[in-house]
Amino acid sequence: MLDYVQLEADLDEEERLIRDTAREFVADRVRPEIGDHFEAGTFPTEIIPEMGEMGFYAPNLDGYGSPGVSETAYGLLMQELEACDSGLRSMASVQGALVMYPIYAYGSADQKEEWLPKLGAGEAVGCFGLTEPEHGSNPSAMETRAERDADGYVLNGSKTWITNSPIADVAVVWARDRSAEDDPVRGFLVETDRDGVTTNEIKEKLSLRASITGEIALNDVRVPEENVLPGVSGMKGPLSCLTQARYGIAWGAVGAARDCFETARQYATDREQFGGPIARFQLQQEKLAEMATGITTSQLLAYRLAELKERGDLRPQHVSMAKRHNVRMAREQARVAREMLGGNGITTDYSPMRHLANMETVYTYEGTHDIHTLILGQDLTGIAAFE
Ligand code: TGC
Ligand code: FAD
Numbered sequence: 001m002l003d004y005v006q007l008e009a010d011l012d013e014e015e016r017l018i019r020d021t022a023r024e025f026v027a028d029r030v031r032p033e034i035g036d037h038f039e040a041g042t043f044p045t046e047i048i049p050e051m052g053e054m055g056f057y058a059p060n061l062d063g064y065g066s067p068g069v070s071e072t073a074y075g076l077l078m079q080e081l082e083a084c085d086s087g088l089r090s091m092a093s094v095q096g097a098l099v100m101y102p103i104y105a106y107g108s109a110d111q112k113e114e115w116l117p118k119l120g121a122g123e124a125v126g127c128f129g130l131t132e133p134e135h136g137s138n139p140s141a142m143e144t145r146a147e148r149d150a151d152g153y154v155l156n157g158s159k160t161w162i163t164n165s166p167i168a169d170v171a172v173v174w175a176r177d178r179s180a181e182d183d184p185v186r187g188f189l190v191e192t193d194r195d196g197v198t199t200n201e202i203k204e205k206l207s208l209r210a211s212i213t214g215e216i217a218l219n220d221v222r223v224p225e226e227n228v229l230p231g232v233s234g235m236k237g238p239l240s241c242l243t244q245a246r247y248g249i250a251w252g253a254v255g256a257a258r259d260c261f262e263t264a265r266q267y268a269t270d271r272e273q274f275g276g277p278i279a280r281f282q283l284q285q286e287k288l289a290e291m292a293t294g295i296t297t298s299q300l301l302a303y304r305l306a307e308l309k310e311r312g313d314l315r316p317q318h319v320s321m322a323k324r325h326n327v328r329m330a331r332e333q334a335r336v337a338r339e340m341l342g343g344n345g346i347t348t349d350y351s352p353m354r355h356l357a358n359m360e361t362v363y364t365y366e367g368t369h370d371i372h373t374l375i376l377g378q379d380l381t382g383i384a385a386f387e
Contacts, residue, residue: 002258004296007303015073018059022080025054026088034085035348037210038357041203043087044210045167051092052122056081058096061104064116072306075251079302082252083259086358087211089252094163095119097245099126099172102187105240106231111189115170127168129159129190129216130238136161137371138386139174140235144218146188148179152224155188155196158217161365165199165214168192172229173216174238187229187237196221208361243316246366247309250322251302253330253362254295260330260337260352261291267341267350278340287340291333298326317379324372331359 011019029047037044051057055067056077062068082089100119103111118124135141144157155175165171171190176183192199196219205213229237265288268279278284301322308314334356338345346353363369371386378384 002261002292002295003299004292005300007299011072011076012070014069015076018069018073019076019080021054022056022077023083025050026080026084030084030088034088034210035351035354037087038085038354039209039348041205041209043091043212048091048125049122052120055120056092056096057120057122058100058104061096061100061116064104064112065120066100066104066116070306071247071309072303074248075302075306078248078252079255079258081255083255085210085354086252086256086362087208089248089255090163090208090211093245093248093252094128095122095126097248098128098241099170101244102172102229102232102237102241103189106187106229106237107189108226108230110226111229115189119170124169125164125167127162127164127171127216128238128241129162129165129171129173131159131161133158133160137368139238140185142174142176142185144173144175145183146175146177146179146186149222152222152226153177153179153188153228155190155218155221155223158215160215161202162199162214162216164212165192165216166201166212168199171197171199171216172241173218177233180233184233185235185237186233188223189227189229190216190218190221190223192216194221194223205361207357207359209357239316242366243319246319246323247305247314249362249366250298250305250319250326253323253326253359254298254302256355256359256362257291257295257298257326257330257333260334260355261288261295263351264288264291264337264340267344271342284340287336291336294329294333298322298329301325317375320367320372320375323366324369324376327359327362328369331356331363334359 059069060074078089103115130139146153146155173188173190177186198217199214201214268284269277271278305322334352337352374385
């Protein structure tokens with residue numbers, strides 16, 4: 001596997017173990033069938049508890065069953081999952097960074113005790129409802145609202161493009177609290193079997209096909225006071241969760257690109273044209289050299305993020321730079337790898353076209369490439385150019 005500047009030489013034993021465990025799990029349990037799932041538009045739901053048993057959901061959190069592994073170990077895990085398919089990494093990202101993290105960071109003791117162990121074990125599935133039909137890049141304009149009633153809140157609104165909503169047991173729903181001054185955004189734990197909740201699946205996707213995506217419609221949904229996340233109020237709540245998930249994507253995208261590179265390198269060595277392997281042509285070697293360089297520079301960025309995160313110096317803007325850079329790199333490398341495989345490259349027999357299609361989603365979700373450009377622009381100039 002490509003590790004051109006020997007970053008893996010510095011991994012500790014636990015980090016190597018987590019990388020290898022994830023790599024083997026993916027090779028045995030997911031990779032053989034992933035092309036079929038992509039074609040069928042399905043996710044292998046039977047592996048959800050298996051991933052829990054392996055400790056793949058938020059192992060970087062400490063307590064309530066999570067071991068508190070290093071941020072590098074967590075990144076390597078995301079890298080190995082996405083080397084198989086972005087849908088697999090999405091499963092772990094949403095469950096860990098977008099559902100367990102807000103409960104861990106902002107939940108009450110009861111909420112943590114009720115949800116973290118079973119989400120960590122994959123015995124329950126969570127989803128994260130921020131995006132709305134009319135408010136994607138600008139979630140702060142959300143229309144979903146919570147009105148107080150006698151013993152809690154009544155929620156109304158709709159969320160869309162929600163990973164795993166059709167199979168979720170609980171949704172972290174972000175809504176404006178109309179009973180408080182300035183309608184602050186609050187997080188609500190909404191069990192999906194509550195009256196008034198519907199979660200239709202979105203089936204027409206041509207990207208991230210091996211992942212379940214849906215809507216969340218909330219029609220006079222009553223939730224008790226104890227379902228509100230007490231520890232946060234305002235957009236910082238959902239945006240801080242996004243920073244956790246974007247961190248995982250910055251690592252994961254490197255995995256997808258690495259898989260494209262390894263597939264293209266092997267193919268170029270095996271495939272013969274004009275009397276010998278196509279890997280002997282300078283045009284093909286130039287492509288491999290560019291890919292290896294792009295992957296290596298992205299790896300360096302990911303490893304540096306881990307160091308900053310460990311010592312508490314990671315800023316959301318650092319994560320924006322890495323998500324933006326590494327996903328663009330992976331999208332470009334997937335296209336080049338696809339090209340190197342000729343006609344075979346457009347099939348599900350090989351991974352690059354699947355990764356390429358997936359990268360269109362990864363480029364768009366968790367803040368589009370444009371939005372991360374503007375976040376960096378604001379940080380570099382002090383001037384916000386969102387509006
Ligand atoms: P703004 O006024 O800038 O900030 C409000 C408060 O939040 C703080 N903050 C952050 N904190 C942590 N991490 C971040 N990334 C943060 N960004 C902002 C900020 O310091 C402030 O705190 P305080 O204490 O002063 O109140 O907020 P804004 O509403 O103007 O934000 C602007 C913008 C464009 C950056 C934001 O809206 C944005 O990031 N938009 C992109 C939307 C997005 O990424 N949606 C993702 C939906 S979830 C998803 O895609 C899941 S895919 C899952 C999968 O399958 O993997
Ligand atoms: P829009 O915001 O309408 O953007 C359209 C275009 O306009 C983009 O190119 C964008 O970059 C550009 N644009 C927007 N604003 C500006 C600006 N100020 N300046 C310049 N250009 C701009 N959301 C969740 O909450 N939870 C999930 O689990 C989740 N999972 C997802 C799974 C999939 C498969 C997909 C595709 C999306 C998912 N999302 C989820 C939603 C995702 O986060 C949004 O699609 C994303 O934030 C962009 O919003 P939008 O699609 O409404 O695009």
